[in-house]
Amino acid sequence: MANMPTCFISMLFYMLVLLAFAHVHAEFNYTFDTGDDNSYFLLEEDEVRILNLTITVSEDITLSFTSSDESAFNVLNGKEYVYAADSPVTVQIEIQGVFVSVEKLRIEITQGVEDYTIPDFTIKVLRPYSVLSDIFTYALLLWLLISYVTMGTKMDFSIIKTKFKPPTGITIGLICQFFLMPLLAYGLANAFKLSNESSVGLILDGTCPGGWLSNIFSLLLDCDFVLSLTMTFSSTILALGMMPLNLFIYTRTFTDDNDDLKTPFFELAQQLLILVIPVGIGIIILYKFPKATEICEKLLKPFATFLIVIALGLGIPAEFYVFLSPWEIWMSSALFPLIGSILGLTFALIGRLDRQSAVTVALEVGVQNSLLAKTMVDLAYPEPESDLIARIPLLIALLTLIEGTIITAVYILVKRLCHKEEDEADLVKDKKDVELTNGNKTGEPKTDIEAGAQSNPGFTPEANM
Structure with missing residues (x-):
């Protein structure tokens, strides 16, 4: 009991010290x-x-x-x-x-x-405000709308339904697009340790459906254009559900620290629904105004070339900042479509598709609709997040365009060389035929003796004499 005052004083002292620190x-x-x-x-x-x-x-x-x-x-x-x-x-x-x-x-x-x-x-x-950047954004939106109307005018269901008998190519393509490509994007984002904004951009691009560019390259490379068109249409419809689902699954780890990176699901769903409308308009044009469809078919290639030139002419100066991106962004942007195409081709060959169909599936899987991703980003995310997210879709679109143009140029060159060799072979054959017929390509007899030989196999000049 004698120690009680001492203990009390000690406790009081410690309480005063704690209060002092709290103060x-x-x-x-x-x-x-x-x-x-x-x-x-x-x-x-x-x-x-x-x-x-x-x-x-x-x-x-x-x-x-x-x-x-x-x-x-x-x-x-x-x-x-x-x-x-x-x-x-x-x-x-x-x-x-x-x-x-x-x-x-x-x-x-x-x-x-x-x-x-x-x-x-x-x-x-x-980034400082640029009118050119706004023009480029709305030009891309116009491009998308026109491309989807054009796709609708090509949706001849009597032809397209043949691609569902059996639907092997379509099934392989859709599985690769909505299961492998988002996973590939997530893997590359982690492998290259991309920033949160760049990771969201890569995953957003990886969840997009196939695009108009894959249809154009299928046309230029003499692939199965109907299969490409059918896959693009099917993936666009499925994207209404699969795109938000994949974004929810794969982007959460990159958006926790920044509310402005949260996926705006409602806005994205709105934009995807809006893009279905021009497809419907194109289908109406196909069945109600068939002559207009013929005009669209004739203008398809020159119009595609014109849009590509306009996109590059506006896009490069308006979005020049993307060229200053770090090497990790460049590498992931270059590898993503390349690996995607290889995966698509591999699974198509495993599925025993013919060469033409396998290459079509590879193009459809590897060439995502990056311009759709870019437009969605501009309309759904605030700045500067929108600019940072858009870097990878823009670079993927640019690199895909460059790679596709090079492949197309090589293909056309090889094709012409092969045709030239075939023409030369035909010319040599014609010359030999001319020599065998004494210069008469029709093989008509020039003399009475030749005429007798052709009409009577047993005829000999000596017997006739």
Whole structure:
């Protein structure tokens, strides 16, 4: 019992110490003022803006500011001193945007009480507004609408139904498109350690249905155009359900840290439904106005060439920033359609499809509708996330176009050389025929003796004499 006062005094002492520490920590507060209601700081490339940080502190401290990626933005004043006597203090952090990005401002307390911490703060850098970029977006939307109307005008169900007897090629293509390609995109995103935005872009492209570009290359490469068209139509219808499902499965691990990366399922479903309408218009044109369909068929190749030229002419200057993407993005964009085509060809050959059909399936699987992905991103996601997500679909579209153009050029060249050799072989054969008939290609007899020999196999000149 004699120790009771001592114990009581000790407990009181420890409680006072805890209260003192609690008081010290209670005096350390901070708030960011971004100039708007956002939980992040927004500025454009080459723009310098001030981010205000208000601090209430009980001790003198030194703050250090650094950029998580100096190729995205720079901090012009890297260090500030905060004196407790002046508390609360508003520190002005000068930030300069460098390149479109979503990065972090790191704040460290380099002098003072060590257990003071300020979490990283999100900095978003926008591309400067460009009218050309808006024109390109709506030009792509127009391209998509026209391409889907054109697809509808080719939907002759009396021919298409032959591809469902049996539906081997269509089934292989759809399985590859909606099961293997999203998984491949997810694997490449993790293998190359892509940023969250780039990963979402790659997976979004991997969940897209086949596109108009695959139909064009099937036509140019003398593949099974009807099979290609049937697969594109089927995948477009299935995409209404499979695309949101695949995005839900594969993008969740990349969207937890940024609400602006959350998949806008309702907006995406709206856009997919809208794209079904031009297909229906095309089908109506086919059955109600057959002459218009014939005109569409004649204009298909020149119109395709015109659209490709327009897309490149507008797209390259409007979206030039994608060319400055890191090598990981370039590699994943190049490998994705290539591996996809190889997978499609492999499974088609395993399914014992003929060479023409197997190549068609390979094209349909590897050549995703990247322009659809790009348009959806622009209409559904905010900036700068939309620009960062769109880099991979744009690069895939560009690289697919380049690779497809090279393959088509080589194919046409080889085809002409083979035809030239065949023509030369026919010419040599004709010359031999001419020589055998003494220059008379029709084989008509030139003399009475020859006439007698042809009419009577037993005829001999000596017997006739």
